[in-house]
Amino acid sequence: MTSPVASLSIPDSSDAVYSHDIPAERPWSRVLKKGQTLRIVDSEGQQAVDALLYCADDPAERYSAQDTLRVQGSAYIELGTRLVSNRGRVMAHMSADSCGRHDTSAGCCSCESNAVRFGEATKYQHACRENFLLELSKHGLTKRDIVANLNFFMNVPIDPSGAFTVVDGISAPGNYVDVTADMDLLFVISNCPQVNNPCNGFDPTPIRVMIWDPPKT
Amino acid sequence: MTDQPIEIPARRGKAIFVSAGQIVTVINTHGEQVVDTWAFNRTDLGEFMSNEHTRAHSLHLVPRPGDVLRTNKRRPILTLTEDTSGGIHDTLIAACDRYRYAFLGVQDYHDNCTDNLFAGMAELGLKPAEVPSPLNLFMNIPWSAEGQLGFAAPPRPIPGGYVRLRAEMDLVIAFSACPQDILPINGTAGKPVEAHFTITDERFRAGAGA
Amino acid sequence: MTMARTKQEIAEANRRRYEALRAAGQELTPKGLPEATALDGAPIAPDAIIGREQVPAGWYATVRLRRGEALRIVDDSGRSSVSLVGWREEDTSERINCADTVKVQWSAAISKGRVILSDMGRVLLSLVEDTSGAHDLLVGGSTPASTLDAFGTLSRNTQENFVAAAAKIGLSLRDIPPCVTFFAPISVDTGGRFLWNSGRKRAGDFVDLRAEMNQVLVLSNCSHPLDPARPAAVEPITLIRHRAPPPAPDDPCRTTSPEIVRAFAFTDRLYA
Numbered sequence: 001m002t003s004p005v006a007s008l009s010i011p012d013s014s015d016a017v018y019s020h021d022i023p024a025e026r027p028w029s030r031v032l033k034k035g036q037t038l039r040i041v042d043s044e045g046q047q048a049v050d051a052l053l054y055c056a057d058d059p060a061e062r063y064s065a066q067d068t069l070r071v072q073g074s075a076y077i078e079l080g081t082r083l084v085s086n087r088g089r090v091m092a093h094m095s096a097d098s099c100g101r102h103d104t105s106a107g108c109c110s111c112e113s114n115a116v117r118f119g120e121a122t123k124y125q126h127a128c129r130e131n132f133l134l135e136l137s138k139h140g141l142t143k144r145d146i147v148a149n150l151n152f153f154m155n156v157p158i159d160p161s162g163a164f165t166v167v168d169g170i171s172a173p174g175n176y177v178d179v180t181a182d183m184d185l186l187f188v189i190s191n192c193p194q195v196n197n198p199c200n201g202f203d204p205t206p207i208r209v210m211i212w213d214p215p216k217t
Numbered sequence: 218m219t220d221q222p223i224e225i226p227a228r229r230g231k232a233i234f235v236s237a238g239q240i241v242t243v244i245n246t247h248g249e250q251v252v253d254t255w256a257f258n259r260t261d262l263g264e265f266m267s268n269e270h271t272r273a274h275s276l277h278l279v280p281r282p283g284d285v286l287r288t289n290k291r292r293p294i295l296t297l298t299e300d301t302s303g304g305i306h307d308t309l310i311a312a313c314d315r316y317r318y319a320f321l322g323v324q325d326y327h328d329n330c331t332d333n334l335f336a337g338m339a340e341l342g343l344k345p346a347e348v349p350s351p352l353n354l355f356m357n358i359p360w361s362a363e364g365q366l367g368f369a370a371p372p373r374p375i376p377g378g379y380v381r382l383r384a385e386m387d388l389v390i391a392f393s394a395c396p397q398d399i400l401p402i403n404g405t406a407g408k409p410v411e412a413h414f415t416i417t418d419e420r421f422r423a424g425a426g427a
Numbered sequence: 428m429t430m431a432r433t434k435q436e437i438a439e440a441n442r443r444r445y446e447a448l449r450a451a452g453q454e455l456t457p458k459g460l461p462e463a464t465a466l467d468g469a470p471i472a473p474d475a476i477i478g479r480e481q482v483p484a485g486w487y488a489t490v491r492l493r494r495g496e497a498l499r500i501v502d503d504s505g506r507s508s509v510s511l512v513g514w515r516e517e518d519t520s521e522r523i524n525c526a527d528t529v530k531v532q533w534s535a536a537i538s539k540g541r542v543i544l545s546d547m548g549r550v551l552l553s554l555v556e557d558t559s560g561a562h563d564l565l566v567g568g569s570t571p572a573s574t575l576d577a578f579g580t581l582s583r584n585t586q587e588n589f590v591a592a593a594a595k596i597g598l599s600l601r602d603i604p605p606c607v608t609f610f611a612p613i614s615v616d617t618g619g620r621f622l623w624n625s626g627r628k629r630a631g632d633f634v635d636l637r638a639e640m641n642q643v644l645v646l647s648n649c650s651h652p653l654d655p656a657r658p659a660a661v662e663p664i665t666l667i668r669h670r671a672p673p674p675a676p677d678d679p680c681r682t683t684s685p686e687i688v689r690a691f692a693f694t695d696r697l698y699a
Contacts, residue, residue, distance in 0.1 A: 060600045065526075066567025070652050073373075074619040075565060086586075086600065088572035105535070105565055107526025112548030116690045117531055118444065144601045146546075148526050158565075158615045160622075162536025163453050164529050195438070197445050202438035246626070282657050301625045301656035375655055377626020 018211040024204040025193035027131035029138070031056055032181040035214030037095060040152055040189070043208050045173035046201035048154040048192040050108045050128045052136075052146065053083060053091050056184035059141055061087045065104040065148035075158055077102035077150060083179070086147075091185055096178035099171045103156040106166060108132065108149050109194045118196045131190035139186060151192075152177050154199050168198040222413035225252060225394045230333030232341055232391035234259060235416055241295075241382045241390055244413045245302050245355045248374030249404035251395040252412050253312050253330040253351040256286070256294050257343075259387040264288045265349045266295065268308040278360070279306050285385070286352065293385040302378030305371065307353040313397060314348075321399045333393035343389060354380055356395075356402055370401040448686070452533035456684045460540040464556040466631050471499065475670045481663040482509075485583030487647040488666060489592050491516065492638035494698060497555065497671035500646065502610040504662035505630030508651040510568035510585045510608040513551055516641035519598060521547045525564045525605045531686050535564050535615070540679045542687060543607060543636075549694040550687075551642060553680035555671060556635035561612035561627040566653060568606050573652035578659065585647040592645040609634050611651040623653050637671045637680070639694050 108128035318327035524546035538560030568585025612627035
């Protein structure tokens with residue numbers, strides 16, 4: 001596992017051009033300009049943050065989990081990972097990571113998959129896909145635009161036999177990831193409401209997002 | 218001919234007769250094992266596969282599918298037709314011998330490819346007059362633009378990866394599963410293991426689908 | 428009598444339930460999966476065959492299946508890989524979902540007895556026969572960039588095949604989800620790197636996919652982007668559409684785990 005290393009030029013919070021606390025279980029979205037950095041802070045620890053990225057000029061081009069993993073040749077999202085689109089372009093990159101390892105193969109929770117995994121009684125619990133649908137509808141996008149997402153602070157080891165497990169997150173309170181945009185993009189977050197598996201420590205909590213402009217050259 | 222894989226035991230050599238037209242498939246069974254490979258004209262051990270002569274014609278430092286491997290008389294002896302092993306091989310480094318391991322600090326006898334060549338050929342009642350420069354299959358010897366060489370571990374293991382060689386004359390082919398366990402050429406774990414090969418008449422197809 | 432539970436008690440109950448599902452899913456279920464099909468096994472009765480076609484290397488085919496029909500995909504040469512995406516016929520917003528497939532079955536390694544799920548908690552396809560068990564759900568298919576990387580020149584690729592096929596049925600780039608690739612022996616090593624296990628590919632390997640809903644599938648016969656084989660495969664693959672026998676009550680694909688039993692219950696409701 002990579003040791004947690006933040007970039008040397010950690011932006012001072014007072015420089016941030018935007019800061020917002022996302023309540024537990026809620027979605028959020030914003031357009032990032034090329035060069036801006038988004039910091040996602042796991043304020044209370046062990047909170048999975050699902051994310052999707054869309055090219056601001058043409059949302060048919062969007063984050064592709066499979067293209068991202070293929071390009072890097074390995075299965076986990078880490079410091080340095082380039083987030084690649086379904087047209088093969090680098091949309092953004094992980095520029096800081098105090099946690100160590102994130103997932104992009106487990107997808108988002110949904111009412112429909114919860115019913116399969118945990119029983120029909122869980123069908124009417126709030127889920128990330130509901131968040132994505134609501135937030136994407138503000139931008140004229142629909143369920144057809146929801147594809148495999150990023151899962152920050154979510155720990156999903158895949159072992160050589162193929163065994164695939166969502167386990168307790170390793171993220172402590174205050175952990176953060178920085179994502180720096182390599183193109184103008186729409187960043188969509190679902191602050192995951194899942195209480196049926198360990199991804200949120202069985203307790204969804206608020207997170208904070210902050211945005212910095214690119215450093216002046 | 219046998220399509221049953223023949224083992225090149227870990228740290229040991231193996232040699233076999235091959236007829237013109239047959240296909241030798243050399244399999245990197247566990248994905249990281251270097252296999253030193255030699256080929257001799259069956260009727261004249263003084264004519265053998267030569268890296269220097271091959272390179273003059275192919276102009277490749279590393280043989281790739283389509284390349285003709287030539288003898289010291291510049292005649293084709295093997296053609297490399299297929300490579301699923303990742304394409305990394307070496308033609309520059311001499312076969313290791315007991316003196317190599319002395320340089321690496323080993324006091325006692327250490328298994329080595331040179332002795333393995335002689336042992337493998339001796340099983341067939343043959344004795345080569347010299348040790349040709351081997352084709353080092355699956356060996357990673359990267360070079361820099363400045364001409365600096367290095368001994369490196371395989372960049373990624375491909376278990377079951379293989380190279381297919383078509384015999385262009387009646388020949389003897391000899392292998393050594395390199396016993397190097399100090400440098401990382403057999404993987405960072407430094408653990409020499411066995412590899413395998415098959416001899417078939419032509420591309421052998423198993424199964425027939427529905 | 429119901430008692431109000433504290434948040435803590437609910438969390439603990441959920442953790443216990445999750446752990447029980449995980450233990451069953453990762454320890455018990457794999458033991459009950461059927462053995463791989465023999466290379467010369469599971470012959471299809473000639474009168475069950477609806478259609479047969481070959482797809483040349485680099486190309487794609489679009490196949491409509493009705494629930495209860497099956498598609499055999501054959502890697503005749505042992506050098507091909509076949510990527511697949513699919514949509515529900517009656518509502519193409521419902522489509523294959525590789526993440527749910529892996530998550531619900533607790534494994535990225537699908538084999539005989541496993542299923543492929545849609546994104547609506549239903550079963551798209553059952554793997555009723557499988558000689559290989561070496562398929563990829565994580566890395567995806569080739570793209571123009573990946574072929575340039577692999578071969579030094581742009582070649583036909585799965586991404587463009589899917590775009591073309593989708594366009595012919597009124598869908599677009601937006602509708603193309605992550606794909607599964609059959610006969611692509613990918614695993615993940617302890618450091619997280621993808622490994623290609625060449626030894627797991629054989630000439631004549633096949634899978635039989637039984638349709639659990641009416642659907643449209645696109646198959647792309649292109650080398651997997653991590654396949655190291657050179658030269659790349661030039662051989663065609665064979666597709667055989669046929670009528671599968673109706674599933675018995677103890678059908679292996681329908682009974683592997685409580686999660687899968689539920690997924691089938693939800694799927695069956697579409698056709699009740």
